[in-house]
Amino acid sequence: MRRTRQIIDYALTYGLWIVVAAITLLPVWWMIVVSARSRVELFNAPDLIIRSFYVQNYTDVINNRTFQGYMINSIIISTANAVLVTVLALMATYALSRYKLVGSDNIFFTTLTQRMAPPAAFLLPLFLLFTQLFAVGEGRSRWDLYDSHLGLILLYCVFNLPFxxxxxxxxxxAIPPELDEAAFVDGANTFHVITRIILPLAAPGLAVTLILSWIFAWNEYLFAATLTAFEARTITTGLAEFVTVTGTNWGAMAAVSTLTLIPSVIVVIFAQRYIIAGLTFGAVKD
Amino acid sequence: MMSEPKQERRHFLPIYTNAFDRVFISIVVLVALHLLWMRFLEAFLPLEVATIISIILGFLIIRYG
Amino acid sequence: MRRNRVGWLLLSPTLIILFLVGIVPFIYVLYVGFFEWNLFSSDRAMNFVGVNNYRRLVFDERFLDALWVTIRFTFFAVISQLVIGFFLAQSLLKNFPGKVLFRIVHTLPLMIAPISIGAIWRLLTIPGFGPIPFLLQNWFNIDYNIGRNADQAFLTIILMDIWHWTPFVTLTLLAGLSALPAEPREAAMVDGANSWQIFRYVTLPLMRPIILTVLFIRIMDALRTVDEINMLSNGGGPGTATRTLGIHIFRVVFPQTDYGYGSAMSLLTLYFTIVICWLLFVSLTQLRGSRGNDGGER
Known part of the structure; x- marks a missing residue:
């Protein structure tokens, strides 16, 4: 009796999770199927088997100069942002953790508000700021943050630093303060303490921070679409352009989307355990 | 009354608040009152009435809330 | 004293960036919001108009409509995610072979770029070759077209959000559930409670803090959603059926270059978000038991 119950229980759990996995994977798989179809095959009845792989969708995109630029921009911006965020966050967190700073609780809460603020509310303010306020020079030698890598890198800090x-x-x-006290007694300065003691001990956490900041910057679309024109466009804006400009080229769009997906899949496989801690700001440990 | 950290207290507002919270609530009330006033009441009463009401309300909240 | 200065020094780059890019825009926008200013109109100067921008805003049907869409979307999406997520988390509590694999698959949507998710769902639902309209037409004879039918479009964006974010709820609640102490549940079982009673009177009260945390994060994120809806419904269509506040600003207000009015709207959007964020935060911290006298936990 008990045994049959257990078997039914197992069967139900498996059934449930196979359905859940199918619901999760089939839409992604369908995208890959579309990316493997030529324009002619596109309107065939939907099926899940790739009969012939139409590589041209991918090669066209990869050999496209504009798209190469987008890809490189995305890599530059995400990487610079991730490194900057990790370094600054390490310094800031060390300060918040080890020093009694007046108002540090409020700093903590303010950063949370900034992460929660709707990006759409930032669009116009930042656009005005990047084009009007943070601008040097006039005419042709005018320099501003609009359509620059630096603008986006700094901007993504606002959302990634709090996290x-x-x-x-x-x-x-969790790193015992006695360790850095001992180092201070031995005559080390703060820089040495952070690089020689904190850095190695916090390395796994820093790696997770780096990876997740990288993927968040890589995935961002709204600001990249409104605060860039040509020079600093990223791959996500390229994806949106496929729909609006070339309209019907769904195969190429699916190919770009698949390419955009690759880092996400890698992160999910290797950093799976830390994603929840990352998304809940460390409030929930897995 | 227990003395909470940062002088939190609870009078007529339904939650424990400190001075910062009460200023914040006053500003939220001020904005909300003005927006609703502009939408529904400005045809009959000028907006200044809302300003006066919300300043009085803000004072009450900050002083006694 | 000297060491505190080092602390502030370490913190300063972060604070400077957050201040310059996170706070200065809003001080600036607070100022611009009281002016009529359009760089591309004949009169490029800023004219002080007092609260007129806000007066216009409270009568702007499209703005209020977008606000209403956002609230409805958030409500339905988050409630469904919470229910489904709790159910899935319960089922992940026991060990079974292959659980790790299922978890990895389940986590995948969380890391996909929102814009890609919009693209994926667009490919699924596009009339002509998408499988969803095809299957609905052939199996149930339902005419599914999110380019025309407003209700179907709204339902689709909610389904997409459920697909995207339920894993987050599942995994967070799972972390909470596995950290629960076993004793209260065992005691209730000894007392002869059935599984529904255990869930209702033991698990749910113990899980309240973590459920509130999940709700907090999910609601704030759902209110912000722009990318995937914009991609799926091509800017909030059909009509304004799926035009959330974010999309309204992004697709309608931003291109109009009506900076004074747009500033007022951005600020008001931020106002709504902060009020909601604060209400949730208060309910989170004050319900969590700074008072032990309301019988919440015993």
Missing amino acids: AIWLLKGIID
């Missing part, structure tokens, strides 16, 4: 600080806080707090 990184919240994530790292628990990790740095």
Whole structure:
């Protein structure tokens, strides 16, 4: 009796999770199927088997100069942002964790608000700021943050820094302060303490911060679409352009989308355990 | 009354608040009142009435809330 | 004293960036919001108009409509995610072979770029070759076209959000559920409670803080959603059926270059978000038991 119950229980759990996995994977698989179809095959009845792989969707995109530019921009911006965020967050978290700073609780809460603020509310303010306020010079030698890599890198810090600080806080707090006290007694300065003691001990947490900041910057679309024109466009804006400009080329669009997906899949496979801690700002440990 | 950290207290507002919270609530009330006033009441009463009401309300909240 | 200065020094780059790119825009926008200013109109100067921009805003049907769409979307999406997520988390509590694999697959949507998710769902639902309209037509004889039918479009964006974010709810609640102490549940079982009673009177009260945390994060994120809806419904169509506040600003207000009015709207959007964020935060911290006298936990 008990045994049959257990078997039914197992069967139900498996059934449920196979359905869930199918619901998750089939839409992604369908995208890959579309990316493997030529324009002619596109309107065939939907099926899930790839009969012939139409590689041209991919090669066309990859050999496209504009798209190469987008790809490189995305890589530059995400990488620079991730490194900057990790370094700054390490410094900030060390300060918040080890020093009694007046108002540090409020700093903590303010960073959370900034992460929660709707990006759409930032669009116009930042556009005005990037084109009007943070601008040097006039006429042709005019320089502003609009359509620059630096603009986007700094901007993504606003959303990634709070998350990184919240994530790292628990990790740095867990490193016993006696360790750095001992180093200070031996005559080390703060820079040495951070690089020689904190850095190695917090390395796994820093790696997670780096990876997740990277993927968040890689995935961002709204700001990249409104605060760039040509020079600093990213791959996500390229994806949206496929729909609006070339309209009907669904195969190429699916190919770009598949390419955009690759880093996400890698992150999910290797950093799966830390994603929830990252998305809940370290509030929930898995 | 227990003395909470940061002088939190609870009078007529339904939650424990400190000075910062009460200023914040006053500003939220001020904005909300003005927006609703402009939508529904400005045809009959000028907006200044809303300003006066919300300043009085803000004072009450900050002082006694 | 000296060491505190080092602390502030370490914190300063972060604070400077957050201040310059995160706070200065809003101070600027607070100022611009009181002016009529359009760089591409005949009169490029800023004219002070007082609260007129806000007066226009409270009567702007399209703005209020977008606000209403956003609230409806958030409500339905988050409630469904919470129910489904709780159910899935319960089922992940026991061990079974292959669980790790299912978890990895389940986590995947969380890391996909929102714009890609929009693209994926667009490919699924596009009339002509998408499988969803095809199957609905052939199996149930339902005419599914999110380019025309407003209700279907709205339902689709909710389904997409469920697909995207339920894993987050599942995994967070799972972390909470596995951290629960076993004793209360065992005690209730000894007392002869059935599984529904255990869930209702033991698990749910113990899970309240984590459920509130999940709700907090999910609601704030759902209110922000722009990318995937914009991609799926091509800017909030049909009509304004799926035009959330974010899309309204992005697709309608931003291109109009009506900076004074747009500033007022951005600020008001931020106002709504902060009020909701604060209400949730208060309910999160004050319900979590700074008072032990309301019988919440015993």
